[in-house]
Amino acid sequence: MRNPSYRTMIRATVTRVTRLTPSFVSITLHSEAMGEFDYLGFDQAVRLFLPRAGQNELRLPAATGNRWIAKFFLTPTSIRPHVRNYTIRAHRPEAKEVDIEFVTHGDDGPASAWAGRARPGDGVGLFPEGIQYLPNDEVTTHLLVAEESAVPAILSILDHAADSFRAEVFCEVPTSEDVRDIPFRDGVRMHWLPRNGSGEIPGRRALDTVRQSELPNGEIYCFLAGESGLPTGLRRHLVAERGIAKSSITFVGYWKYGKAAVG
Numbered sequence: 001m002r003n004p005s006y007r008t009m010i011r012a013t014v015t016r017v018t019r020l021t022p023s024f025v026s027i028t029l030h031s032e033a034m035g036e037f038d039y040l041g042f043d044q045a046v047r048l049f050l051p052r053a054g055q056n057e058l059r060l061p062a063a064t065g066n067r068w069i070a071k072f073f074l075t076p077t078s079i080r081p082h083v084r085n086y087t088i089r090a091h092r093p094e095a096k097e098v099d100i101e102f103v104t105h106g107d108d109g110p111a112s113a114w115a116g117r118a119r120p121g122d123g124v125g126l127f128p129e130g131i132q133y134l135p136n137d138e139v140t141t142h143l144l145v146a147e148e149s150a151v152p153a154i155l156s157i158l159d160h161a162a163d164s165f166r167a168e169v170f171c172e173v174p175t176s177e178d179v180r181d182i183p184f185r186d187g188v189r190m191h192w193l194p195r196n197g198s199g200e201i202p203g204r205r206a207l208d209t210v211r212q213s214e215l216p217n218g219e220i221y222c223f224l225a226g227e228s229g230l231p232t233g234l235r236r237h238l239v240a241e242r243g244i245a246k247s248s249i250t251f252v253g254y255w256k257y258g259k260a261a262v263g
């Protein structure tokens with residue numbers, strides 16, 4: 001991972017809520033302190049601090065670097081916020097704004113529940129994290145694979161790609177209505193994989209599809225992210241069955257099916 005040169009807690013406010021598709025909502029956050037945000041692009045994430053139900057104020061750990069972690073876990077659960085990792089989907093320094101896309105699935109998780117009810121004026125905390133998309137200079141083609149939780153990261157990577165960028169991209173989403181009508185560069189082949197109520201564990205359709213797909217030739221770099229079974233299972237396949245070096249694969253488990261996140 002490559003981290004920003006400077007990281008500190010930022011208190012921000014919701015300014016816009018935009019429904020993108022039935023399963024995705026974009027929330028715009030503003031802060032006068034956003035001028036200190038060291039934006040790296042690609043799949044850069046932030047720790048997002050959200051109030052728990054019934055909390056009247058958002059208490060944020062005040063620290064730079066990773067010192068916030070100890071302070072956070074020393075705070076009683078009753079007054080500390082929820083914290084989750086999210087990709088910065090867009091950054092507008094002149095407006096001191098960032099956009100974050102959420103997958104909404106009712107009240108199953110604190111972030112989805114918050115995003116479904118978010119309104120302008122709501123407060124959150126942001127703590128900048130780094131990027132894990134780190135191809136080397138010899139790469140000639142890419143394989144990008146995600147289920148819905150990592151779709152914003154994939155789209156952000158594509159936004160920041162060079163004109164010569166070539167990739168096979170597989171994005172699994174809950175429904176056909178979640179497929180984005182977005183123009184991509186000529187070298188990008190996008191494969192949308194809607195589950196449409198199949199009952200599959202998120203990521204399994206993408207995993208099975210890539211296993212059966214022909215991959216591009218050349219010096220390849222793979223970025224695999226989402227529910228942990230997808231990146232770990234696909235990395236295992238790419239190394240054992242396709243002969244791709246482990247050093248050419250970044251695999252990131254954003255969450256684990258059936259297990260609640262800590263915080």
